[in-house]
Amino acid sequence: MSKSVDINDEYVTRVEGHGNIVVNIEDGDIEKCQWQVIEAPRFFESMVVDRSWKELHHVTSRICGICSMAHQFASLKATENAMDIEISDQDKLLRRLALHGETIQSHVLHVGYLALPDLLDAGSVIPLASSHPEEVKTVIRVHRTGNELSDTIGGRNTHQQRLIPGGFSKIPTENELVQLKEKLENSFEDLNSIAELIRDLSPKLANFSRETEFISLSSEDEYALYDGLMKSTDTGTEKVENYEEYTNEYIVPQSSAKYTKNNRESYMVGALARVNNNYDRLSPKAKEVAEKFDLDPVDHHPYMNNVAQLVETVHCFEDAIDIIDKLLDRGLQEQGDYHQPDIEVKAGRGVGAVEAPRGILIHDYTYDENGVCTSANCVIPTNQNHGNIQKDMEALVPEILKIPEGERELSMKTEIELALEMLVRAYDPCISCSTHYLDVEFVE
Template sequence: MSEEVNVDVEYLTRVEGHGNIVVNAKDGEIEKCEWQVIEAPRFFESMVVGRNWKELHHITSRICGICSIAHTLCSLRATESAMDVDVSDQDILLRKLALHGENMQSHVLHLGYLVLPDFMGAGSVIPLASSHPEEVKTVIRVHRLANYISELIGGRTTHPQRFVPGGLSKIPEEDELVDLKQRLKESIDDLNGIADLLEDLSPKLPDFTRETEFISLTSNQDYAFYDGMLESSDTGKISSGEYLDYIDEYIVPQSTAKYAKHNRESYMVGALARLNNNYEQLSPMAKEVAERFDLKPVTHKPFMNNVAQLVEVVHNVEDSMNMIDSLLDRGLESQEPYHQPDVEVREGRGVGAVEAPRGLLIHDYTYDEDGVCTEANAVIPTNQNHANIQLDMEKMVPNILNKTEDEIELTLEMLVRAYDPCISCSTHYLDVEFVE
């Protein structure tokens, strides 16, 4: 064991946004162990106050360039709840299909471009394009398919334009859905190839466990991404409108992002939380992949979040094919381009909850009688994970102090990357001290 350990990771790489890792230890005693979020705050909740009900989903989709579909749909669900707007079964299926596309898009990007280099001893994906070209090409093919789904349903890959209060302004053609199903079917070989690769590399996953609480949407009908109740692995289920009973946000000195807790000092959201709470709703192929890694509920190993992401991508593909069959069997109800559903504007408060790739996402709006937003709250997945990352680090560090500083640094970087944090999206807090 080194007499002194000083790890200072400034601007952790291969994550979205800016975060630091600081560990100082002397003679085996830890003096400092912090996951620091130093991203400049943004104020989307304030931006939407005073804005018309038709504008909010366009504004809030800009919270994230990776999870823009989730933010759009969560925002719409809050508005639709406030104004008691019904959405047709067809449009719900199309929205779910878009969420599948975005989840695939994000998970494949994370696994293939951000995590894979850690297991292959590379600093980035760039050298892997030369050393492992076929593996990289496989990742790119699946990522392109996910982009195509997002574009087909949402109108473009990022910041979709076709989702509107009450439905969609434009829907795909039946032949486009037939073509998409074929593309999804053809991607299964690539997914098996990615699973083979990750299985070969899985011995390099650090064997670390810390029991925690898991919170996600849950449903008896499906593996919940678009709708459902909130479920805590500790305390059970509540409606999404009661989310404040589960999510206690608070601030800490080293972070411009809020932290969150519920029944314990922290909880986890994201792919592993969803899998732990909804395992039985996974598609058959997804369960087969989970079984290859002995991944079953309840798993308290944060590094298995990467494997859970792969399992979800397989589920996304298989469930998307089933949803396309459902849409085609019933026949698409035609509508004119630039369709705008009728909405009766009214005063009220609405809460929307969906699963973004990184976990539970909530939007909460209050509107006046003219449909102008008077109050808003957005609860971001990553800010719900920050406290869990911090506590994981605090438990892990004493067990790895016998390693070199470089090894400690890499292990902690891998821990943070396992959560796939979207740090910029989570920075919603600024403490302002006025000095006379």
């Protein structure tokens, strides 16, 4: 039987932004297999030039409505590093706590609303509200707790206004932290239910593995989300300031977003990369979830990124409780509302990096003596994953072609299309965030 397939899957669903899957197979020969990013470039690096140091974190938070806080933290850290601004231990704990909120929001949204329908043979989460109402309600409760955590620390769920260079304009009260801790503690039963559900459905995750490089932040002190060195499973650690030695951005014809590579043709960032690089520093309950899925480092199954997101969600709940305990034990240092730290503005260059839900995020700014930005560069997690998605597709399609016709449950075209869509969704891409290509020469 002739193995000829023509797939032109425009606008892959249940991902943020627009991307296409294109596969053309003639008589068993793969003539084209592409992951295409077709969004228009958004030029945020250009938008912040000539803006004040006070504005950049608010502008760049609009890069993404899902991980806006991660962009703010990377931006703030870049500004603070450029101007030698120190933040207090209390503010660092509060920032770590806030980042947990955003990670919970994003991971639960993806696992519960975007990936779960694939495992339950549904086109979206909407029909699951009727077929699996209790499961959907459980996901909503956990997601809402992440929203409340972000709201309590940042002032609102997205594009938070309390985050400023040097700290916070307003901090939560001790009573708010106590109430938040109680909600976090009451969520573990729901988290366990979600873990059991995904484990029961995990046989539907493709048993596909391709050895690749994983890059994330890493720290000896904690599971690195807010601080750390850059770490590669291939090449070891490097200071964040030297990020360009790892990211090596380049352009390809089928993508309006830049690609990256380090030691190999591509690498992966995100939850699976972090678990692979930082497994020993996961919280106890998070490790228990990882063990349920036999998730051991270094795991090269890209579909396991969804499981790693679930593991990280449990870690964020447990670590958030520990952070709140530390803050309450030492007592909050009070500060007035609309607080503005005393900052000496000066020229300099700074690089800031945090782990956004989808992977390591880097902002790089240069300021003049008046605190006006003269150049900027943002390296987005999904940017760094595009190349790895492409290489995974190139390796996965031949594996599907090898399956004998009598063993297929679906047609070859449908099977390839579904497997590739699930692969893309496993990476949880934020495609709009990644389309920042800019190469402009200004001539006076």
